[in-house]
Amino acid sequence: MNTSERPPAAPEAATGRHFEPDLRRMTRINLRPIASPMPLGFYTVAIASTIVGCLQLGWLGDDAHRAVGLTIAPAFVLQLLVSFFAFGARDVLAATLMACFSGTWLASALVLVTDAPDGARVLGVLNLLFTLFALLMASVARPKRALWLVLCVAVPRFAAAAAYNLTDAEALGQVSGALGLLLAAVAMYAAFALMLEDMRGEEVLPIGRSGPAHRAVEGDLSVQLRNLERQAGVRRTL
Template sequence: MTRINLRPIASPMPVGFFAVAIASVLVGCLQLGLFGDDAHRAVALTILPAFVLQLLVAVLAFGARDVLAATLMGCFSGTWLASGLVLALDPPAGARVLGVLNLVFALFALMMATVAHRKRAMWFVLCVAVPRFSVAALYNLTGADWLAPFSGGLGLLLAAVAMYAAFALMLEDMRGTPVLPVGRRGPAHHAVEGDLAVQLRDLERQAGVRRTL
């Protein structure tokens, strides 16, 4: 006899998206010049909690077997940590190194967007993250001041989309039914709207049942 013990957890994604929103607002305001020229260290210290929160979300998402969410939140977590450290310590060539990091993250977000289109909330966040981190990379690499407002504006747009996704998912989890549209399709839609037969489909291939990865 095979016994499978399920330990359900609440969705960690609202926390992850809220952390994206808060950190994006702070960095965006810095790039828009709303904090002044001497606020880099204060912003760095303020966005460091986003690293902790999103790392926690990544760990919980791996436990919930959501590899897309876990991968995205884990990489966001590392990006916020690196950005916070560079802003706080201001090492030599830090801006150029941060530019390369932002460029690589933009490419990662683009690849993630190609496979996350059925999870629309995540997909929309990724679609805004790609241009936001691309423009931030150009700003860090070239030092062109006219790019800073564009990067900051895209950061605020990313925050708005992430905030909506977090609020919609939180309402859905609290009320047990979709309240605000998040546009799920395919397996993501069936996971919420499907019956028990759909949920148990391919169970024998899931982690904890199959013998190897």
């Protein structure tokens, strides 16, 4: 008996599953360049750290707490804005650090303005947790040398602030204030160096990038787009 040959069944019909065609040629990823928000973030750290440091060193008087709180409160808004744009630039390290700085300034401002009972001890716990967080971030931020240097000074500064808040030892307050001024100086340098680099399109003041951070600035467009399909916002899930 002769039977007519039939073409082999398609895989979709055999399995009941539908396979999409290869969409890579049809896929387009649009990127919106933005100016670097990091100079603003570092300047904000410098200004807030200077004001708090002057308070801890006793240069502003004993009744300046509320004025200091009101003065550093805008740092919350500015660094939250920096964090928002840093997330948009796919820099999770900088965005997370700026957001945590933002929350720390807000908590400090509220405690100083309201003079909340046991506020100093609560700030001590907050500063201790921020110290641990900054230490963890510093362990992975070395290629981003400007950010790493700020973290290296922020760790002892917030550790001293935590100890001062928890013990009320005047000497620790002096140490915290001095480290706060040092943190302000390092952050100011980083902000100025990054701003000059952004304006002139090349490194003017040494920052010391290495590894991926160096290639991100010095590499060509192909380096910038490498593994882009795995970036948050492009891949299907975080």
